[in-house]
Amino acid sequence: KNQVEQSPQSLIILEGKNCTLQCNYTVSPFSNLRWYKQDTGRGPVSLTIMTFSENTKSNGRYTATLDADTKQSSLHITASQLSDSASYICVVSAAAGNKLTFGGGTRVLVKP
Amino acid sequence: NAGVTQTPKFQVLKTGQSMTLQCAQDMNHNSMYWYRQDPGMGLRLIYYSASEGTTDKGEVPNGYNVSRLNKREFSLRLESAAPSQTSVYFCASSEASSGANVLTFGAGSRLTVL
Numbered sequence: 001k002n003q004v005e006q007s008p009q010s011l012i013i014l015e016g017k018n019c020t021l022q023c024n025y026t027v028s029p030f031s032n033l034r035w036y037k038q039d040t041g042r043g044p045v046s047l048t049i050m051t052f053s054e055n056t057k058s059n060g061r062y063t064a065t066l067d068a069d070t071k072q073s074s075l076h077i078t079a080s081q082l083s084d085s086a087s088y089i090c091v092v093s094a095a096a097g098n099k100l101t102f103g104g105g106t107r108v109l110v111k112p
Numbered sequence: 113n114a115g116v117t118q119t120p121k122f123q124v125l126k127t128g129q130s131m132t133l134q135c136a137q138d139m140n141h142n143s144m145y146w147y148r149q150d151p152g153m154g155l156r157l158i159y160y161s162a163s164e165g166t167t168d169k170g171e172v173p174n175g176y177n178v179s180r181l182n183k184r185e186f187s188l189r190l191e192s193a194a195p196s197q198t199s200v201y202f203c204a205s206s207e208a209s210s211g212a213n214v215l216t217f218g219a220g221s222r223l224t225v226l
Contacts, residue, residue: 004154034214042219045217049214104153
């Protein structure tokens with residue numbers, strides 16, 4: 001069964017600090033992996049999308065990495081801001097059937 | 113640019129009542145989706161429409177029906193609401209149903225069934 005597991009479930013960081021979120025998946029065959037940001041009371045918004053051949057992709061202060069061999073991805077937030085407080089969702093697409101599998105998300109709270 | 117618009121944002125129903133969630137997109141996307149999001153769980157696909165005139169079941173279709181009214185609009189209907197359908201519902205759209213396409217989500221509709 002295709003699964004996407006995210007850790008930690010939640011974390012609190014101080015403004016200006018860095019943090020790293022983890023995503024492990026068992027989706028096969030792999031097509032691509034996306035990270036979405038979901039603000040409270042809003043729908044998810046795409047941050048990055050990575051294919052099999054991509055190891056790193058950045059979007060401003062967000063940097064995603066992908067290790068397709070170990071089936072792991074991480075999302076690194078640099079110099080966190082209060083506006084980074086949100087849930088971050090890892091989504092993996094299977095090459096067969098175009099099916100998306102969503103992780104449960106990591107809730108990040110940035111405190112001043 | 114409105115993107116994906118869902119109505120209503122909030123709704124409270126009694127068990128057995130029916131209702132329809134409306135969704136419209138203005139990006140000329142071909143594919144539209146309905147997901148539900150429950151605490152601690154990933155979004156789960158209820159139904160999707162790969163293109164105008166087609167609809168298909170997703171992971172959790174029981175208790176729901178959908179209508180792709182035209183290219184812009186995709187509605188989700190609960191014929192006889194149950195407490196297990198208490199959730200936040202998201203409509204999304206993409207250019208095509210290929211897994212490479214990025215989804216654009218609406219703001220969500222929070223439904224409580226008593």
